[in-house]
Amino acid sequence: MTPRVREILSWYGSDNPGTLGNLARLLNHGKLAGSGKLAILSVDQGFEHGPARSFAKIPDSYDPAYHFELAVESGCSAYAAPLGAIEACVRDFAGEVPLILKVNSSETLYSAKGAPISALTSKVEDALRLGCSGIGFTIYPGSELRIAMSEEMTRVAERAKQVGLVVVIWADPKGELLSQIGESSIDVVAYGTHIACQLGAHIVTVKVPSAEIEQESARRTYENQGIKIKTLVERSRHIVQCSFNGRRIVLFSGGEPKGTPELLEEVRQLAQGGAFGSMMGRNAFQRPRKEAVALLHGVMEAYTGRGL
Amino acid sequence: MTPRVREILSWYGSDNPGTLGNLARLLNHGKLAGSGKLAILSVDQGFEHGPARSFAKIPDSYDPAYHFELAVESGCSAYAAPLGAIEACVRDFAGEVPLILKVNSSETLYSAKGAPISALTSKVEDALRLGCSGIGFTIYPGSELRIAMSEEMTRVAERAKQVGLVVVIWADPKGELLSQIGESSIDVVAYGTHIACQLGAHIVTVKVPSAEIEQESARRTYENQGIKIKTLVERSRHIVQCSFNGRRIVLFSGGEPKGTPELLEEVRQLAQGGAFGSMMGRNAFQRPRKEAVALLHGVMEAYTGRGL
Amino acid sequence: MTPRVREILSWYGSDNPGTLGNLARLLNHGKLAGSGKLAILSVDQGFEHGPARSFAKIPDSYDPAYHFELAVESGCSAYAAPLGAIEACVRDFAGEVPLILKVNSSETLYSAKGAPISALTSKVEDALRLGCSGIGFTIYPGSELRIAMSEEMTRVAERAKQVGLVVVIWADPKGELLSQIGESSIDVVAYGTHIACQLGAHIVTVKVPSAEIEQESARRTYENQGIKIKTLVERSRHIVQCSFNGRRIVLFSGGEPKGTPELLEEVRQLAQGGAFGSMMGRNAFQRPRKEAVALLHGVMEAYTGRGL
């Protein structure tokens, strides 16, 4: 147990030792073990975008075992996925990598312009029987249906914390009144981060924020207070600040697939700004396996600032 | 227990031996026993379309015993039906054929254009007292009401798995934003298949997909990645791929009544693409009994590639 | 236990001794202990307006510990905040200051003109495990969604009262049919105050009311009956009257940031009219720490009419 991991655990004073143990498990697993940084492989794109759009590029990735293997081989801190994918392979990988059960998911077969919301697709008891260290929950701050999501979240998180699981919130602002650019603007991402923290997340995952500002009411503050958001380093620092001044673990999702140098540069800047790590999805599993492992290692190195 | 059945059971590592036992019961019953293929007779059309539309053609089929007899006589792997039909005859057929209790159903007395959803019509406890091997649940990915269905599904499946039942999901994409052609387009059926797998289905049943593509976002992938979907063999192969790369049993429903040669040709192509079997309904029970048995045998032969 | 505190407790005859004990804890803590007055620090602006707009001015205030410290250092009667902020620091401050868990919150990422409503973000059980003395709930009288809020409130308050917690209602009239000026008009604030009392609040928090009158139906009464509302002292007296003739504790929220002399003059007038205290937010934590403490002390002195 490194001093840094101990320090991070000390921020979770209201949580029981079960949750602390599972948090420690994430922080002490894989190549980033002990560094206080996390690189988590997360694969729910099949559910969110459909299987072909997600897996056709690397046909082996249609097989849920592929993702377990990728997480294990690359030394990720954890692997996050919906119920079915975990059920299909977990026995074969029991004890190999900490797991996070995504308990809600969206699908784009229903793609109305209306208020976004995710469906509950599994339960805290599932996480226990499958041996997961935590549960993952997506919220859409800005959605007209945020009320329903928040109440569901509250109920799920209460039980998860009772039984010693870690609660990871994917904060993905989205809604009728947010522009598409606005969804990843710095003010909106910062706001979504803070909401996730206030809802009691142990770990928050957000998009990489742009330098745009969406809300006029926020613009005044950013300008008047001279909040630095020009560089990604600065924006990373601001997001960390907005997650209880760094008292909550905040990860950035890789988002849309992009080139390796571009992605690694992005991660280096996030890391320099104090980010706690990355939630990697398409950028990992939509690359050929060797490249994917290399990329994940590159990401990990960016967080530790040294070779693995 | 054939090696193939063993192999299939090995994919269900998170399930308890009760569920495995019931899965084995399906796989080892009837004329397809041991082949790893399934032909299930499923009769819920009376509920879905009304009795006259369903049974008038073969008046004997108003009697639920008729369907039990058909399943037994033809050597089907299992028989699936809603509560009432099973309650009416199960004592007389106890031990004769594995049963799947359809726990939700739709009716077309209410036929508004609105968001499709099924009603819960029976419970896991019913499946136990009636000696069923599994429960069946229909979902409508793409419906505005997918959230409610998903949560209900999650709750029902959790209990079914606890008590060792098999969970069969009928994945039937349908909703305000899908065209009627789109409901059986290859991209949408593939997506629905994957959602059912992610929701934790042991067996998925889907429509026979057409070569159409519904979603523009998907079209790009199918074209750019050169996913082969021209022939039904190819589409069958793609659907199997989208069900966890073949780690979940995927069946195709017969759909609308059609001529025998046409239907058998369809099944042969599905089989050639790797389909695990067929969920037969109207195409069986709306034929005179002898023809129905012959057709079912034809279907079974198509899956094994040899005489019975 | 001062006679005044005893008198106040005597108004809560239907409440169990647990709730009385917690009410006494608020009334006997901090610099106002025993005076029958309350000064509560409340920080949910991060959730309501976003983190930058709330905390950028005093960057230390991004840290939830900052607010605990401010409440303790200034001798506030209690500190109110949403789940996450309390979870993050409560172990370190256990026993230092009474806590009120805000169990619902709004966000302005969703800023439709539509019916305002808050989302439930935590539970009564959370308040118990975190050692809070009460729960806080915001209602928007005048909203089309008041029904849902009221039923939720009813359910939450029932449980809170069973387990001996204090129920604080933030009554914030707001809705499609109220003008923006009307939201703080004397008739509307008075009406909101009374609704909160009728919903069973132990403590009500409202905006500082203006001399405007929003509803024509109310105007007649105010004019015909010669209700005095010209000065803030009079309006404070009227609001106290409307909270069961002073049998419920009614606090005024500080509202928009303003200058120190202006704010203190406002508080003095509220105090003179019989207000029970202030719910301080931005006016406290958006000042430099020393000034914030000084301001809070000024507010407290205004209520007691003497130096601390």
Add this chain to the structure above:
Amino acid sequence: MTPRVREILSWYGSDNPGTLGNLARLLNHGKLAGSGKLAILSVDQGFEHGPARSFAKIPDSYDPAYHFELAVESGCSAYAAPLGAIEACVRDFAGEVPLILKVNSSETLYSAKGAPISALTSKVEDALRLGCSGIGFTIYPGSELRIAMSEEMTRVAERAKQVGLVVVIWADPKGELLSQIGESSIDVVAYGTHIACQLGAHIVTVKVPSAEIEQESARRTYENQGIKIKTLVERSRHIVQCSFNGRRIVLFSGGEPKGTPELLEEVRQLAQGGAFGSMMGRNAFQRPRKEAVALLHGVMEAYTGRGL
């Protein structure tokens, strides 16, 4: 919050902030506030020995209000009693003194030689509605019925800890195979102390131990290891050691009524040995009120080693 209180709270790392808050409340109340010592008035003798035996000497003490007043007037850390006595007066004393609800009790109307056991007489929910800071539970290690008591204790303590209450165990070894002298022998009291700690008590109350040794198996250890038990100072030190080496708060009950100088000398020796305080009963309330207050003050002074 004194450093000593902080240190004591740090030993309860598995408890939630609610329990820590209530523990802090005990440690920060009354004349011993902040010292890390506790003097608790406990009155269940009416239940245990009958009212006349308990209260006839000081007839005012038939009134449960008398004991509340005594606890408040003398500045005790808390007052412990069964349900009825607390219900009768708690509204009048809400917020005046931390309360501990004795949730089980014995009666001597049933005085068979058989296995001693207490009856559950109230519940954790009662403690919440009455505003108690903790619950008290008596166990009789050595009783043939220890099994039933332990299971009840386990169930009650689980819920108490969930809702943030303090669990006080009165460890009172008693049973068919223990001699009456043995019940307060050093080896038996030490053993009972340790059992209470292992059952998850936050605070343990035990009899003042004599220098006797009851169990032959223990005698060997005490003699061979040279455990010092001759003086009461030494025995107090040993009992503290046996309560997790001082990581749990251990109090000594006053026991049989005795003379003031004798009692105070006893307390001074307990204090010198490191005892955390006294649970006072008959020695307090069976003295005239003034004497009782004086005695309680004497006890408190003995623990702090200075005037109050």
Add this chain to the structure above:
Amino acid sequence: MTPRVREILSWYGSDNPGTLGNLARLLNHGKLAGSGKLAILSVDQGFEHGPARSFAKIPDSYDPAYHFELAVESGCSAYAAPLGAIEACVRDFAGEVPLILKVNSSETLYSAKGAPISALTSKVEDALRLGCSGIGFTIYPGSELRIAMSEEMTRVAERAKQVGLVVVIWADPKGELLSQIGESSIDVVAYGTHIACQLGAHIVTVKVPSAEIEQESARRTYENQGIKIKTLVERSRHIVQCSFNGRRIVLFSGGEPKGTPELLEEVRQLAQGGAFGSMMGRNAFQRPRKEAVALLHGVMEAYTGRGL
């Protein structure tokens, strides 16, 4: 994950992946990680024999943190203890060593000749909130009260297995009709081992068996079938055989304190016979710390047959 650990996990086919994950955690922790052997430090002697008899020899061991430290420092596979000892220190050691919560315990303050039975002292929910990998339960085959124990065991194990915990049974034959020598006779220990396996234990702990035979009915079989039980190697082999022919992990408890060479020789013979490891108690913590660590290392080396 070594092939041997995989092989061991393969024996637990009816268990869910959660239990497998926790079993893997035990098998992959500490100095024996991956070897398929376990060395567990177990400290419930304070409860079973009283604190002085257990800890006086090494006074530091009165402190529950001492045992956590010993388990961590020596690289044990896990640490087992009752509720209180785990609660007292678990936050400080979260994630440092797998924990087993002893959910029942005996005390020798009640020392009747009567039927032995343990008291339930904690719950499966406690194990979850404290982050334990398993629960431990002592049974006394041969006791008149075996029925009550068995039913309790059944209830506790059912829930433990649902939530993915490992069930460790201490099988300690004891009862009115067994002689004291008989309690560790080979036939009785073998019988107790088998009963624990049949009750659904994942791991069984038994005494080191002597070459005595207690039951006349058994003697005939042992003699007629020529079961080899003369050497400890043979008896170890027989016990492994009786635990489902080696399909369950069987550990031997260290028992009474003995000299280092004697103990290590015993362990070497147990290891040679196929034992899966040792449950170490007094022989570890009743030695000076350095010696204890050295001894534990010696034990571990005996199981792997090589230096650590």
